[in-house]
Amino acid sequence: MAKRPHSSDSVESSFAEVVGLIEQARQRAYQAVNSELVGLYWRIGEYISAKLAAAVWGEGVVDSLAQHLARTMPGQRGFTRRNLFRMRQFFEAYSTADKDVTALLTQLPWTHNLIILTQSKRPEERDFYLRLAVQEKWTSRELERQYSLGTFERAVLSPAKVSAALTQMHGAAAGAAFKDAYSVEFLNLQAGHTEADLHSGLLGQLRTFLIELGRDFCFVGSEFPVQVGGRDFALDLLFFHRGLNCLVAIELKVDRFEPEHLGKLNFYLEALDRDVRKPHENPAIGVLLCASKDSEVVEYALSRSLSPALVAQYQTQLPDKQMLAAKLHEFYALNAPGPDIASGSPAGQPLPRKKGTKP
Structure with a gap:
C-alpha cells in the first residue's frame, strides 16, 4: 500500500518540534552547568574564607593559589587572585542568608x-x-x-499608589505588579514633547518598554477601539497581565495629573469589562501615566475611586543616584529595620553553608 505523501506544512511542523526539543535540552544543560559552576565558586569561597578566618592562610597564600591554578590548569579561566577573593566575598555575603535567597x-x-x-x-x-x-x-x-x-x-x-479597589481585588500582588514611576529615558524625549511623541516613542521601543513594565505584561494594542452608544473612542495602550489575569489600560498624559483624568479612565475600564473582557478574566485595571503628579492629590483622587486603578509617573531622565541614596539612608534611619520588600522566591537549589548553618 502506497504511503500518503506528507504536506510540506506538516513536515515543517515536525521539524520545528525537533528543534524545540534540542533547544530545551540545551537550556537545561546550560542551567545545570551554570548551577554547578556557581556552586563551585561558593565552595571555593567557603574554603578560602575558612582558611583566612582561622589565620591558617594569609592573603599572600591566595596569590600563590592563583598562580598554582594557572600553572597546573592552564586551560581553566576565572581563577585569578581577584576572582578568588570575589568568591570569598560571594560566600561571606550569603553565608547567613535565608535558604530561599541562596x-x-x-x-x-x-x-x-x-x-x-x-x-x-x-x-x-x-x-x-x-x-x-x-x-x-x-x-x-x-x-x-x-x-x-x-x-x-x-x-x-515610593511604592506604587493604587486604589482601594485594586488592593482589595489583588492584595499585595497589585503593588508588586506596578511601579510608582516608570523610566522611559530610552526614548530621549525632548522638553515640550507631545502626547503623540510619547505614544509613538513607546511603540517604537515597545520591547524595551515591556521590560520596564515587567515580564507578565503582554501587548494587546495601540489606540485600541472602544465603541459606546454609537460613538468611537480610542484607548492609548492596552496590555494583558498574565499574573493578574486581566487587561491593563494605560492612558498617557504629558502634563500633571488632574483628578478629572480618572473619569475618562474609569469609562474605558467599564467599556473593557462589558465588551472586551473574557468570562474567565478579572476586571480590567487602569494606569494613568503622567509627566508629574502630586502624591496628596493622587491619594485624595484614588481614595473614593471604585475602579481598580493607579497613577504613575514617567521619567525621561535617569534619577540622581546620590540623592536617592541619601534619601534611602534617611529612610532607614527613621524606619529601621528596613521593610521586607523582597518577598517570594522562585524554586531553586540552595547552596551549602557552613556547618551548623545549613538550610
Whole structure:
C-alpha cells in the first residue's frame, strides 16, 4: 500500500518540534552547568574564607593559589587572585542568608551574581535584585540598567499608589505588579514633547518598554477601539497581565495629573469589562501615566475611586543616584529595620553553608 505523501506544512511542523526539543535540552544543560559552576565558586569561597578566618592562610597564600591554578590548569579561566577573593566575598555575603535567597544564586549566571554582589550596599538590596533578576530574566545589561535607575531605592521610597479597589481585588500582588514611576529615558524625549511623541516613542521601543513594565505584561494594542452608544473612542495602550489575569489600560498624559483624568479612565475600564473582557478574566485595571503628579492629590483622587486603578509617573531622565541614596539612608534611619520588600522566591537549589548553618 502506497504511503500518503506528507504536506510540506506538516513536515515543517515536525521539524520545528525537533528543534524545540534540542533547544530545551540545551537550556537545561546550560542551567545545570551554570548551577554547578556557581556552586563551585561558593565552595571555593567557603574554603578560602575558612582558611583566612582561622589565620591558617594569609592573603599572600591566595596569590600563590592563583598562580598554582594557572600553572597546573592552564586551560581553566576565572581563577585569578581577584576572582578568588570575589568568591570569598560571594560566600561571606550569603553565608547567613535565608535558604530561599541562596536558592536563587544558582539560577543566575556568575556575571549577574557579581553585578549584584558589587553594586548592592545592603543585604535587602541584594535580595531585591536577586529575586527580580530571576523573575524577570534580565540580561546582565538590563540588570545594570536597573541599578542605574535606582529601582531598589524607588521601590522602598515610593511604592506604587493604587486604589482601594485594586488592593482589595489583588492584595499585595497589585503593588508588586506596578511601579510608582516608570523610566522611559530610552526614548530621549525632548522638553515640550507631545502626547503623540510619547505614544509613538513607546511603540517604537515597545520591547524595551515591556521590560520596564515587567515580564507578565503582554501587548494587546495601540489606540485600541472602544465603541459606546454609537460613538468611537480610542484607548492609548492596552496590555494583558498574565499574573493578574486581566487587561491593563494605560492612558498617557504629558502634563500633571488632574483628578478629572480618572473619569475618562474609569469609562474605558467599564467599556473593557462589558465588551472586551473574557468570562474567565478579572476586571480590567487602569494606569494613568503622567509627566508629574502630586502624591496628596493622587491619594485624595484614588481614595473614593471604585475602579481598580493607579497613577504613575514617567521619567525621561535617569534619577540622581546620590540623592536617592541619601534619601534611602534617611529612610532607614527613621524606619529601621528596613521593610521586607523582597518577598517570594522562585524554586531553586540552595547552596551549602557552613556547618551548623545549613538550610
